[in-house]
Amino acid sequence: METLESFVAGEWIRGSGTPHALHNPTTEEKIAETSTAGIEFRRAVDHARDEGGKNLRAMTFAERGDVLRAMSRVIHASRDALIELAILNGGNTRSDAKFDIDGASGTLAYYAELGKELGSQKFLLDGDGIQLGRSPRFFGQHVLLPRRGVAVHINAFNFPGWGFAEKAACALLAGMPVVTKPATSTALLAFRMMKLFDEAKCLPRGALSFVAGSAGDLLSHLGGQDVIAFTGSSDTGSIIRLMPNLQKASVRINVEADSLNAAVLGPDVPPGSDTYRMFLNDVARDVTQKAGQKCTAIRRVFVSKDQLAQVQGDLLDRLREAKVGDPAADGVTVGPLATAQQKRDVTAGIELLAKEAAVVLGSGPFERVGVTGDKGYFVPPTLLVSEAPETLARVHDHEVFGPVATLMATSGRAADVAALVARGGGGLVSSVYSDDREFAADMIFEIGPWHGRLVMGSEKLSDQMPGPGTVLPHTIHGGPGRAGGGEELGGARGLAFYSQRTAVQGSRPILEAILGKKENKA
Numbered sequence: 001m002e003t004l005e006s007f008v009a010g011e012w013i014r015g016s017g018t019p020h021a022l023h024n025p026t027t028e029e030k031i032a033e034t035s036t037a038g039i040e041f042r043r044a045v046d047h048a049r050d051e052g053g054k055n056l057r058a059m060t061f062a063e064r065g066d067v068l069r070a071m072s073r074v075i076h077a078s079r080d081a082l083i084e085l086a087i088l089n090g091g092n093t094r095s096d097a098k099f100d101i102d103g104a105s106g107t108l109a110y111y112a113e114l115g116k117e118l119g120s121q122k123f124l125l126d127g128d129g130i131q132l133g134r135s136p137r138f139f140g141q142h143v144l145l146p147r148r149g150v151a152v153h154i155n156a157f158n159f160p161g162w163g164f165a166e167k168a169a170c171a172l173l174a175g176m177p178v179v180t181k182p183a184t185s186t187a188l189l190a191f192r193m194m195k196l197f198d199e200a201k202c203l204p205r206g207a208l209s210f211v212a213g214s215a216g217d218l219l220s221h222l223g224g225q226d227v228i229a230f231t232g233s234s235d236t237g238s239i240i241r242l243m244p245n246l247q248k249a250s251v252r253i254n255v256e257a258d259s260l261n262a263a264v265l266g267p268d269v270p271p272g273s274d275t276y277r278m279f280l281n282d283v284a285r286d287v288t289q290k291a292g293q294k295c296t297a298i299r300r301v302f303v304s305k306d307q308l309a310q311v312q313g314d315l316l317d318r319l320r321e322a323k324v325g326d327p328a329a330d331g332v333t334v335g336p337l338a339t340a341q342q343k344r345d346v347t348a349g350i351e352l353l354a355k356e357a358a359v360v361l362g363s364g365p366f367e368r369v370g371v372t373g374d375k376g377y378f379v380p381p382t383l384l385v386s387e388a389p390e391t392l393a394r395v396h397d398h399e400v401f402g403p404v405a406t407l408m409a410t411s412g413r414a415a416d417v418a419a420l421v422a423r424g425g426g427g428l429v430s431s432v433y434s435d436d437r438e439f440a441a442d443m444i445f446e447i448g449p450w451h452g453r454l455v456m457g458s459e460k461l462s463d464q465m466p467g468p469g470t471v472l473p474h475t476i477h478g479g480p481g482r483a484g485g486g487e488e489l490g491g492a493r494g495l496a497f498y499s500q501r502t503a504v505q506g507s508r509p510i511l512e513a514i515l516g517k518k519e520n521k522a
């Protein structure tokens with residue numbers, strides 16, 4: 001059995017004390033253990049700030065991009081071995097594992113290219129310079145300078161690969177060193193990635209540290225130049241936000257929390273059309289992919305009353321094709337949830353939703369391919385239906401983080417649908433499927449402010465879009481309200497969190513000579 005180690009202050013360290021067990025969610029067997037007790041986190045952050053920060057700030061964007069490219073290649077070169085670990089520790093099917101691992105290497109490669117484009121500069125100009133006085137000489141220029149602290153990244157259990165990479169890519173490219181921490185329960189994949197990076201020596205000293213387990217007192221050592229990017233539950237996000245030392249020092253915190261993402265079928269969309277198929281594919285994929293354990297997965301599905309019967313029948317047909325079981329077995333499309341606690345939470349969540357909506361799929365015994373006995377943290381695809389969504393409470397505010405969605409019938413009027421979507425309290429992403437431009441426009445302006453991202457499905461795009469569940473590095477990820485209020489990625493926008501925006505005022509010729517002109521603008 002493997003014992004994970006942390007990589008801090010330039011060395012691999014095994015924690016002391018009682019270790020935390022990692023399990024195979026298909027068999028429930030213990031497969032590894034880890035502890036971070038006894039690790040000196042003050043030394044870890046000091047080393048990252050001093051060594052890593054200095055080394056990264058000395059590099060140009062192009063050079064930092066080269067580091068990201070090397071990391072991307074390291075992951076890609078070990079793709080098959082990493083997929084096996086995602087199956088073993090995450091309960092991912094092969095396809096789910098690729099989603100996470102290729103998402104990681106792809107995001108790093110995207111930011112490597114951005115680094116190349118930003119070229120030989122070491123910081124960014126933010127917008128045009130501004131004449132501040134009567135003469136053009138008194139001038140102001142906003143600049144984005146790498147912050148002098150450390151970026152602590154805390155990730156959720158469901159994306160140990162991509163979750164690590166999407167945060168690390170932005171911080172490292174901006175010139176900030178990273179201390180990254182996966183969720184303990186699924187840390188095996190991120191641990192192996194970190195080992196591979198270290199073996200390949202692809203990072204400057206101090207640029208990336210790795211905490212294999214509990215954060216311990218890590219956050220108590222942070223100060224005003226440090227940042228925290230957190231992904232996980234709203235409750236943990238709140239605990240972190242309320243830490244007195246972080247509040248006192250105004251430590252910048254980005255929170256990516258949960259979300260009741262919606263899919264809206266426009267009343268104009270006929271069954272069998274391309275737009276309808278796209279809608280159906282996206283909903284069915286999001287219920288089953290990664291056993292529904294994606295923060296971006298569709299949880300609430302809105303259709304008009306006269307579409308309900310057809311959509312319900314078609315969705316049931318699609319979801320009944322799913323095969324639940326050992327993610328390594330041929331033909332299995334839905335693996336187990338990641339942990340025993342997840343299974344308890346999802347089961348309780350379904351019971352809660354079932355008090356106000358009818359369960360039309362998922363109750364009762366179900367087949368588990370390749371599994372003996374009743375081992376494993378399996379939950380079958382589950383669909384609930386309601387014809388009175390405005391009367392529901394829990395469906396609009398309780399995230400069931402598994403293969404579960406609720407189909408609801410509405411009047412089909414944009415204002416009514418928008419009001420229901422907004423009851424999610426702020427989301428990461430919602431999707432609208434319509435070829436009626438007026439309906440699409442109403443939805444963009446009405447539900448846009450409640451989301452970090454909208455996916456507008458329409459006929460001519462049906463073969464080109466990966467669906468709302470896929471986060472693309474070019475556009476932002478995060479959302480207002482219950483989604484955490486955070487914002488990550490979005491191309492060069494993602495670098496701003498790791499930079500200090502400073503307005504420099506002075507003589508135009510002097511500032512332009514020191515800062516450069518427009519060529520390194522964000």
Ligand code: NAP
Nearest residue numbers: 155156157182183184213214215232233236256257258295
């Ligand atoms: P979680 O229990 O809140 O844990 C998230 C991370 O926080 C883990 O790494 C955990 O470490 C760490 N943590 C827990 N307590 C901490 C503390 N006091 N100080 C510092 N770190 C602490 O959430 P989860 O169960 O892993 O994730 C599921 C939730 O994440 C779902 O609600 C999902 O919607 C959300 N999520 C959101 C996004 C997004 O991008 N918005 C993406 C993925 C998931 P340990 O594992 O060591 O306890």
